[in-house]
Amino acid sequence: MLQLREINQAYDDHHTLWDINLEVSQNSCSAIVGQQGTGKTTLFHCILGFLPIMSGEMTWQPKNTLPCSLISLPSQHRSQLGITYVPQGSPIFSQLSVEENLLIALKAGHPRSLPVTLPRLISELFPILLSKRHQRSGVLAKGLQYQLALARAVITHPKLILLDEPSEGLTASEADHLVAIIAALTKDYNISVLLMDNNLAFVTRVADKFTLLHHGRSVMSGTAADLMRFSGSEKWSNGSSPTRVM
Ligand SMILES: Nc1ncnc2c1ncn2[C@@H]1O[C@H](COP(=O)(O)OP(=O)(O)OP(=O)(O)O)[C@@H](O)[C@H]1O
Secondary structure, three states: OEEEEEEEEEEOOEEEEEEEEEEEOOOOEEEEEOOOOOOHHHHHHHHHOOOOOOEEEEEEOOOOOOOEEOOOOOHHHHHHHOEEEEOOOOOOOOOOEHHHHHHHHHHHHOOOOOOOOOOHHHHHHOHHHHHOOOOEHHHOOHHHHHHHHHHHHHOOOOOEEEEEOOOOOOOHHHHHHHHHHHHHHHHHOOOEEEEEOOOHHHHHHHOOEEEEEEOOEEEEEEOHHHHHHHHHOOOOOOOOOHHHHO
16 A cells, blocks of 8 residues: 655765665555664655655555555645554643543544544544543553554544554553554554564564665565564674664
8 A cells, every 4th residue: 555666865965765665555564673773763754744755656555546656745645645653652642631632633633523522443442541531641651641642543544554663661561452452453444554663572463564674775574584584694784783773
């Protein structure tokens, strides 16, 4: 549904992304991994239209639609097409209740359909959040705050969600919940996921395709087994330890 071909990007004269190819299929979860400063955030921002690219092509084609090029579309238009984003660090309105956070996201996605009620997918995917709907969101545990940030994205019925470091700061059981939610999004709700995360244990549980970035270049694209094999080898890292890279 999303295809990137030979994407190059530069911050002034600092060439950051080199000939990146990437494909996200319908009903899939793909992961971008790589050490700090290797270009993961830059790539996300190019997909979202926050940053221009120097060259390359980005094609968007959800099921049963004609392909369209994203390159010339502003970020707002890309979000209307169904591409949404959960930035790092659970961006929520911490002074507002869980329900208020959700209703604001819902109204922003459907400005003419007032009054609004929370759609059923919230109770199906985020039952704990619903049970805490009247609590101030700032007092929720870190894992529930992340669920709320994700629910705010899901409530707008996107086709593709980009997640920036979703496992960061989560406990093991909070990460387990997130793995289950992402699996349900892709399998039951037709929402594809593209995430970047350096927690190898997490990404190999949740994603089915992996792209390894190194100094702005894609050095591996494949399955979890390919990733483990590649990160165990040293041919791409100039001798740096895979544990540092992940
Ligand atoms: N606004 C900017 N202006 C100039 N250079 C930038 C800018 N943002 C990032 N860079 C540089 O681009 C390169 C890639 O950075 P980027 O943040 O995309 O990497 P990353 O893999 O997401 O890192 P992290 O895991 O730390 O978020 C780095 O060398 C960084 O210093």
